[in-house]
Amino acid sequence: MDLAGSGSCNQSCRGRIGPSRRDSPGAYTVTTSQSIDGGKEPGVDQDVPRKVALIANCLMNQNAKVCDGARYRGLVNPVVEALRSRGYLLVQLPCPELAFTGVRRWWAVYEQYDTPAYRAHCRRLAQGIAPLIEEYLRRGDEVILIGLDGSPSTGVRFTSSKPDWGGRPNRPEDDWEIVPRRGVWIEELEAELARRGLPPLPATGWALDMGRFDEAGSRRDLEEFLDSREIAVGSRGDDPAAP
Helix, strand or coil, X not given: XXXXXXXXXXXXXXXXXXXXXXXXXXXXXXXXXXXXXXXXXXXXXXXCCCEEEEECHHHHCXXXXXCXXXXXXXXXXXXXXXXXCCCEEEEECCCHHHHHHCCCCCCCCHHHHCCHHHHHHHXXXXXXXXXXXXXXXXXXXXXXXXXXXXXXXXXXXXXXXXXXXXXXXXXXXXXXXXXXXXXXXXXXXXXXHHHCCCCCCCEEEECCCCCCCCHHHHHHHHXXXXXXXXXXXXXXXXXXXXX
């Protein structure tokens, strides 16, 4: 299982992925919301609220997973397709595990990452990405979070747990438990957003690290979550008194 999130933040967190105007509908290009000289991006109305999806790094970069943890070549296409078809801008979050322990790390569970040093590392990453999230929210954009359920770091609905894990990772298959709670990285990210006075983000997780992966069930859960957001946002637009 994994337990991971992501890669670098310098470019991924500041850009977004969208369809190329010159290429086929399946192609992707990375663009920034403003040009280097501060001018507006051609063809984009900067005043219209946008839909922004913050995505666990390994959902867009399976190479960030622990050894044998990747199930897709590169990005997780069902997640990207579901979001793009609904008009979301995609923002890749950093991977705290990859930055903290590297590509040769062992499998781990929540309790092994629940340490002062790792939490401090996650807080530093959260402090780096939070201003961008705050900018989106302050301008009226809809922002959602797509994590990796089962991960000790990026779990949203569920994380992995085994309090007695430690030492050499020679555990038998499925020797961990899945419990309903956030992963360490998501806890620290949400704490930083709360410190800034920002509301909780609507969030769900792609159930890649739940032990026995069910892609059809994960796709169904994600699409139901996204459709519920469309209904919620639409109802607020119809009611001027709605928050």
